[in-house]
Amino acid sequence: MIAYIGSFLILLAFLNALLLITSKPILSKITADYESIVLSSSKLLFPLTLFSFICLIFSFLLDDFSLRYVSSNSNSLLPDHYKISATWAGHEGSMLLWCLVLSFWTFLASIYSRNLDLDFRLNFLSIMGLLNLGFLAFLIFTSNPFEKNMSIPVDGKDLNPLLQDFGLIVHPPMLYMGYVGLSVVFSFAVTCLLEKDFKPEWAKWIRPWALISWSFLTLGIALGSWWAYYELGWGGWWFWDPVENASFMPWLITTALIHSLITCEQKSMFKNWTILLSIIAFSLSLLGTFLVRSGILTSVHSFANDPARGAFILLFLAIITGAALILYLRNSSQMNDKTSFTFFSKESFFLINNILLVTATFTILLGTMYPLMLDIFGLEKISVGVPYYNAVFLPLMIPLVFLAGYIPILFSSSNRNLKSQAKYFLISFLLIMIISSFSILLFDEYNLSIFIGLFLFLWILLNLIYELIQKIILTGNLKAITQNIGMFMAHLGLAIFILGATMVENSKTEKEIVVALNEKLDIKNYTFQFMNITESEGPNYTAVIGHFKVYDNGEFLTDMYPEKRLYNSSEMPMTEAGIDAGFSRDLYITMGTLIDQDKWSVRIYHKPLIRLIWIGALMMVFGGIFSVLSKRKNINIGHSS
Numbered sequence: 125m126i127a128y129i130g131s132f133l134i135l136l137a138f139l140n141a142l143l144l145i146t147s148k149p150i151l152s153k154i155t156a157d158y159e160s161i162v163l164s165s166s167k168l169l170f171p172l173t174l175f176s177f178i179c180l181i182f183s184f185l186l187d188d189f190s191l192r193y194v195s196s197n198s199n200s201l202l203p204d205h206y207k208i209s210a211t212w213a214g215h216e217g218s219m220l221l222w223c224l225v226l227s228f229w230t231f232l233a234s235i236y237s238r239n240l241d242l243d244f245r246l247n248f249l250s251i252m253g254l255l256n257l258g259f260l261a262f263l264i265f266t267s268n269p270f271e272k273n274m275s276i277p278v279d280g281k282d283l284n285p286l287l288q289d290f291g292l293i294v295h296p297p298m299l300y301m302g303y304v305g306l307s308v309v310f311s312f313a314v315t316c317l318l319e320k321d322f323k324p325e326w327a328k329w330i331r332p333w334a335l336i337s338w339s340f341l342t343l344g345i346a347l348g349s350w351w352a353y354y355e356l357g358w359g360g361w362w363f364w365d366p367v368e369n370a371s372f373m374p375w376l377i378t379t380a381l382i383h384s385l386i387t388c389e390q391k392s393m394f395k396n397w398t399i400l401l402s403i404i405a406f407s408l409s410l411l412g413t414f415l416v417r418s419g420i421l422t423s424v425h426s427f428a429n430d431p432a433r434g435a436f437i438l439l440f441l442a443i444i445t446g447a448a449l450i451l452y453l454r455n456s457s458q459m460n461d462k463t464s465f466t467f468f469s470k471e472s473f474f475l476i477n478n479i480l481l482v483t484a485t486f487t488i489l490l491g492t493m494y495p496l497m498l499d500i501f502g503l504e505k506i507s508v509g510v511p512y513y514n515a516v517f518l519p520l521m522i523p524l525v526f527l528a529g530y531i532p533i534l535f536s537s538s539n540r541n542l543k544s545q546a547k548y549f550l551i552s553f554l555l556i557m558i559i560s561s562f563s564i565l566l567f568d569e570y571n572l573s574i575f576i577g578l579f580l581f582l583w584i585l586l587n588l589i590y591e592l593i594q595k596i597i598l599t600g601n602l603k604a605i606t607q608n609i610g611m612f613m614a615h616l617g618l619a620i621f622i623l624g625a626t627m628v629e630n631s632k633t634e635k636e637i638v639v640a641l642n643e644k645l646d647i648k649n650y651t652f653q654f655m656n657i658t659e660s661e662g663p664n665y666t667a668v669i670g671h672f673k674v675y676d677n678g679e680f681l682t683d684m685y686p687e688k689r690l691y692n693s694s695e696m697p698m699t700e701a702g703i704d705a706g707f708s709r710d711l712y713i714t715m716g717t718l719i720d721q722d723k724w725s726v727r728i729y730h731k732p733l734i735r736l737i738w739i740g741a742l743m744m745v746f747g748g749i750f751s752v753l754s755k756r757k758n759i760n761i762g763h764s765s
Contacts, residue, residue, distance in 0.1 A: 126179045126182050126183055126186070126188070127179065127183055127188065127190070127191055127270045127272070128270075129175075129176075129179050130175075130176045130177075130179030130180055130183070130269075130270050131176075131268065131270040133172050133173070133175050133176035133179065134172075134173070134176050134220075134223075134260065134263060134264060134268070134270075135264065136172050137169055137172040137173050137176065137223070137227070137256075137260055138257065138260040138261065138264060140165050140168050140169055140172060141165075141169060141253050141254075141256040141257040141260055142257055143161065143165050144162060144165035144166055144169070144249065144250060144252075144253030144256070144257075145250050145253040145254050145257060147161045147162045147165065147250075148162060148246050148247070148250055159242065159246060162246050162249055162250065163234060163249070165253065166230055166231070166233070166234035166249045166252065166253065167231055167234050167235075169227040169230055169231065169253075169256055170224075170227040170228050170230065170231035172227070173220075173223050173224045173227040174224060174227075174228075176220065177211070177220055177221070177224050179270075180193075180211050180217060180220060180269055180270070181208055181211050183270075184197075184198050184207040184208065184210055184211055185204060185207055185208070187200050187280070189273070189276055189277050189278075189279065189280050190272055190273055190276045191269070191270060191271065191272060191273065192271050192272065192273045193214060193216045193217060193269045193270075193271065194280060195273060195276075195277050195280045195281065196214060196280070196281055197210045197213050197214045197217070197280070197281070197283050197284075198210050198280040198282065198283060199279055199280040199281065199282035199283065199664065199693050200279050200280070201282075201663060201664040201692065201693070202280075202282060202283055202288070202663075202664060203663050203664075205293065206283055206287075206288050206292075208293075209287075209292045209293045210283045210287070210292075212292075212296050212297070213283055213284070213287045213292060215267060215433070216263075216267045216268065216269035216271075217269050218296065219259070219262065219263050219267045219269075220263060220269050221296065221297065221300055222259060222300055222303075222304060222413070223256070223259050223260055223263055225297075225300045225301055225303075225304040226255060226256055226259060226304045226307060227256060229252075229304055229305055229307055229308050230249070230252045230253070230256060230307075232308075233248070233249065233252055233308050233311075233333075234249055237249070240329070244315060244319060247315045247318055247319075248311055248312055248315040251310075251311040251314050251315060252307065252308070252311045255307050255310075255311065255444070258440050258443075258444070259440075262433075262436055262437065262440065265436070266433050266436055267433060279693070280693075281693065281694070282664065282691065282692075282693035282694050284694075284696075285665070285689070285691045285694065285696050285698045286355065286356075286698070288664075288691075289351065289355055290351075291347065291348070291350070291351030291355060292351075294347050295344060295347040295348045295351055296344075298340055298343045298344035298347055299340070299341065299344030299345070299347075299348065299371060300344075301337075301340035301344070302337050302338070302339075302340035302341030302342070302343070302344050302371075302374075302375075303341070303344075303371075303374065303409040303412070303413075304409070305333065305336055305337030305340055305341075306334075306337050306374060306378065306402075306405050306406040306409050307406055308330075308333045308337070309330060309333055309334050309337065309378075309381070309402045309405065309406065310402055310403060310405070310406035310407075310448070312326070312329075312330050312333075312402070313330075313398075313399045313402035313403055313448075314403075314448050314451065316399060317399060317448075317451045317452055317455045317456070318451070318455075320455045320458045320459070321458075321459060321460070322388070322395040322398065322399060322459055324388065324389050324390075324392045327385050327388040327389040327398065328389045330385065330402075331382065331385040331386070331389065332751075332752045334378060334381050334382050334385060334402075335382060335610075335748045335751050335752045336748070336752055337378060338375065338378045338379065338382060338748055339744075339745050339748030339749055339752070341371065341374065341375045341378065342375065342741055342744050342745050342748065343741075343742075343745045344371065345368075345371050345372065345375060345741070346737075346738055346741035346742065346745070348368070348371070349361045349362055349737070349738070349741075350738055353734075354701055354703060355700075355701075356699075357699035357700075357701055357714040357727075359632075359634065359701070359712050359714075359727070359729040359731065361625075361628070361734065361737055364491075364508075364509060364510055364513050366415060366492045366496075367412065367415060367416055369488050369489075369491070369492045370408070370411065370412030370415050370416070370492070371412060372488060373408045373411075373412070373485050373488055373489060373492075374405050374406075374408040374409045374412070376481050376482075376484055376485045376488075377401055377404050377405040377408060377481065377482065377485055378405050379481055380401055380477070380478040380481040380482055381398065381401040381402060381405055383474050383477055383478060384397055384398045384401055384474065384478055385398055386474070387470075387471055387474050391471060393471060394471075394474075394475070394478075395459045395460075396452075396456045396459050397478070399452060399456065399459075400452060400456075401478070401482075403445065403448045403449065403452065404482075407441065407444070407445040407448075408485075408489075410437070410440070410441045410444065410445070411441060413437055413441075414434060414437040414438055414441055415492075470531060473527055473530070473531050474531070476523075476527060477524065477527050477528075477531065480520050480523060480524040480527075481524065483520055484517055484520040484521065484524070487513075487516045487517055487520065488513070488517065491508040491512050491513060491516070492508075494506075494508065495507065495508050522576065522580070525580045525583075525584070525618065525622060526580065526583065528584060528615055528618055529580070529583040529584035529587045529588075529615070529619075530549070530583075530587060552583075552586070552587065552590070555586075556579060556582045556583050556586055557579065559582055559586075560575060560578050560579040560582055561575075563578055563582070564578055567627075567631065571630060573626060573629075573630045574626055574627065574630050574631065576626070577622055577623060577625070577626025577627070577630075578623065578626070580619070580622050581619045581620070581622055581623040581626075583619075584615055584616065584618065584619035584622075585616065585619050588612055588615060588616055588619075591612075592612070595608070606754070607754055608754075609747075609750050609754065610747045610748065610749070610750035610751025610752070610753075610754055611747065611751065612747070613743050613744070613746050613747030613750060614743070614744045614747025614748060614751070615747070616743055616747075617739075617740045617741065617742070617743025617744035617745075617746075617747055618740065618744060619740070620736050620739055620740035620743060621736065621737055621739075621740025621741055621744070622740070623733065623736055623740075624733045624734060624735065624736025624737040624739070624740060625736075625737055627732050627733040627734075627736075628731050628732060628733060628734040628737070631732045632729065632730065632731050632732065633647055633648055633729070633730040634727065634728065634729045634730070635647055635727070635728050636716075636725065636726070636727045637725070637726055637728070638719050638723050638724070638725050638726070639654045639723065639724060639726050640654065640720075640722050640723045641654055641655070641656065641657070641722040642654065642655070645728070647728050647730050648730045649676060649677050650674060650675065650676055650681070650711060650730065651674070651675040651678070652672050652673075652674055652684075652713070652728060653672060653673045653674075653675070654670065654671075654672055654724075654726070655671040655672060655673055656670075656671050657669070657670055657671070657722075657724075658671065660687075662689065664691060664692050664693065665689045665690060665691045665692060665698075666689070666690050666692070667687045667688065667689045667690075667700075668687065668688045668689075668715070669685050669686075669687050670685065670686050670687070670702070670713075670715050670724065670726075671683065671684075671685055672684045672685075672686070672702065672713055674704065674711060681704070682704050684702035684703075684704055684711065684713050685702050686699070686700065686701055686702035686713045686714050686715045686726075687699070687700035687702075687715065688700075688715045699714050699715060701713065701714045702714075705735065706735070707735055708732065708733060709730060709731060709732045709733065709734070710729070710730075710731040710734050710735065711728075711729070711730060712727075712728070712729035712730075712731060713726065713727070713728050713729075714726070714727045
């Protein structure tokens with residue numbers, strides 16, 4: 125019964141989305157109350173989709189194996205919290221989650237757009253409705269999570285052991301909030317094209333939405349990185365996996381978009397560029413959806429190979445992106461865009477920032493898509509990995525991060541002449557070079573990469589401190605600081621992230637060795653003693669647990685317990701790392717295979733400052749949130765009717 129209700133609610137949501145997009149062009153000719161129909165329909169999508177999603181959750185909790193999706197992704201022994209997260213663990217459920225998040229953003233957009241011009245608002249919500257219609261159609265015709273089994277199995281196949289983790293509970297919803305949040309920015313940009321104008325107050329209205337989406341994307345990517353680090357047993361935090369790239373590309377473009385919106389709002393410049401970035405950002409999120417669900421790539425993130433699903437999404441991507449770009453080509457020339465600015469100005473630096481971000485994005489896009497295109501056309505099979513991205517992406521990031529440290533200074537330098545700006549730049553550059561040169565002596569190992577990473581960290585940090593001092597001196601109070609706290613936190617988070625990534629990638633130590641019981645092995649100043657092996661029963665698995673005592677310079681530090689698990693239903697083995705986390709380093713142990721009676725292959729890692737990667741990412745998230753809160757009144761600002 126619950127399944128039928130859920131399926132019926134999806135159908136109602138589809139019809140409601142259809143009503144939303146047809147109300148203005150069709151119902152306006154029949155009734156004068158079409159505005160209220162549009163507004164009501166935009167709000168009704170969310171509860172309909174939400175209750176359908178709740179029906180799917182209950183289907184999992186009640187072990188309704190009559191549903192093909194439930195029997196494929198759950199098991200009676202699966203803990204309840206994993207049954208809930210299994211709702212979005214597979215293709216059909218993840219698409220329902222996508223539709224739920226999209227309807228939620230449509231609901232919020234309907235509420236917070238009340239101060240926009242009525243005609244503009246109706247067009248904007250109609251475009252949001254069109255996006256909802258497309259994804260609901262995809263759900264109904266190719267990916268219905270309430271589809272019944274021909275015969276009901278006694279028990280389910282179980283959830284993939286890789287996904288039986290806290291990471292599945294938090295990572296996909298946060299990432300989807302960011303992905304789908306860009307639909308608001310996209311719809312607003314297309315509406316501006318229909319209006320043939322992009323007013324500064326409209327840029328002021330849309331910037332918080334871009335910031336919210338960017339914050340969720342940052343959090344989702346960071347959570348995915350953390351999840352991969354402790355779950356996959358490789359000790360890595362980023363692999364340049366095609367699906368990782370698919371989330372990173374819209375993040376880069378949205379970063380460019382946020383900076384472009386600032387200039388558009390303050391100077392009424394870069395209107396066309398801002399609209400184009402809005403289209404590209406959401407289009408890349410749709411591209412990521414296609415990559416994951418088409419089956420054309422091999423990834424731990426990808427779903428089952430289904431050409432029909434891939435073709436549907438590809439067609440939808442082509443229609444949505446193609447129509448937006450055609451509209452852009454037709455109407456962008458009428459935007460009355462200002463393009464006059466001096467070279468040594470924050471506008472020019474913002475433009476350089478944007479160009480670098482877009483270029484970096486397309487280097488990733490090339491590395492992701494080129495091997496796939498060669499494979500599709502049967503030409504050859506090639507692999508694009510870390511060496512490619514290190515060679516083409518990182519060189520673009522160095523000047524970009526350098527600008528991130530200097531651009532904030534320009535905000536308080538409008539009254540400073542070119543000579544004084546150049547003087548400040550030269551002095552600060554030399555000073556930080558000297559500090560970096562001395563600081564690097566504190567590290568046991570160093571190379572050019574570490575020096576560059578340390579320099580960029582100090583460049584951003586010290587310039588931010590200088591900026592804070594300047595604002596206090598100029599204003600005499602802390603108000604100026606609180607108004608820009610979001611920007612300070614985001615840029616500082618970037619600096620911390622760079623330091624952590626640089627150190628862990630250039631100073632990490634790892635050993636893969638066969639070790640016997642009671643044997644000791646050394647890595648850095650730590651000694652690991654393999655004490656014993658025990659067996660344990662989990663709710664749906666059996667585990668072999670290794671016990672290691674760890675000593676720091678001969679002094680006992682901690683006990684570590686890496687595991688090897690075998691899941692009962694799937695008989696799939698899994699590795700659970702033993703991690704001793706610290707601010708300055710992580711110690712990381714994984715169990716390999718049994719070599720002999722009491723000998724096991726073991727991997728041990730020492731990862732310096734790796735926690736700074738996620739601390740920096742979280743600071744960027746909080747920076748985005750504080751920026752939204754400081755401009756919370758702007759969400760309701762628009763062209764009043």
